[in-house]
Amino acid sequence: MSLIKSKPAFSAPGLLTDFFSDGLFDNELLNFPLTRWVPNANVRETDEEFVIELAAPGMEKDEFKIEAQEDLITVEGKHEVEEEERNESYHRKEFKTTSFKRAFRLPQSVITDKVDAKYSHGILKLTLPKREEAKSIGKKLVKIS
Numbered sequence: 001m002s003l004i005k006s007k008p009a010f011s012a013p014g015l016l017t018d019f020f021s022d023g024l025f026d027n028e029l030l031n032f033p034l035t036r037w038v039p040n041a042n043v044r045e046t047d048e049e050f051v052i053e054l055a056a057p058g059m060e061k062d063e064f065k066i067e068a069q070e071d072l073i074t075v076e077g078k079h080e081v082e083e084e085e086r087n088e089s090y091h092r093k094e095f096k097t098t099s100f101k102r103a104f105r106l107p108q109s110v111i112t113d114k115v116d117a118k119y120s121h122g123i124l125k126l127t128l129p130k131r132e133e134a135k136s137i138g139k140k141l142v143k144i145s
Contacts, residue, residue: 049129
């Protein structure tokens with residue numbers, strides 16, 4: 001009979017275990033259970049702007065951090081829930097933290113100084129206006145030969 005070590009259903013990505021496989025670190029430390037959540041995103045373009053919508057239900061608008069740089073916009077969110085239950089025979093207190101970070105590469109046509117963000121009904125909507133010169137460039141229909 002042999003004993004086989006089993007790994008949790010979700011473990012650290014192979015990149016981490018490959019990186020630390022030189023024997024200096026114990027790979028079993030990297031097989032901790034992970035809870036990952038990345039909100040779904042819709043990205044669309046109009047003649048005037050780009051719109052990014054992130055589905056993040058249950059969060060509050062002050063739980064988001066949005067940074068717009070020259071060619072990158074980063075959205076971070078952290079939601080913490082504390083649940084407490086008291087009874088004559090026990091006291092239970094639980095904490096749950098959910099966080100995410102998403103980044104989107106921006107074209108040079110976006111005016112990063114004028115990015116607008118609104119959160120309503122579980123949807124974080126980012127509006128990224130285009131520069132005037134980008135608005136005037138028309139779309140060209142490409143014919144497939």
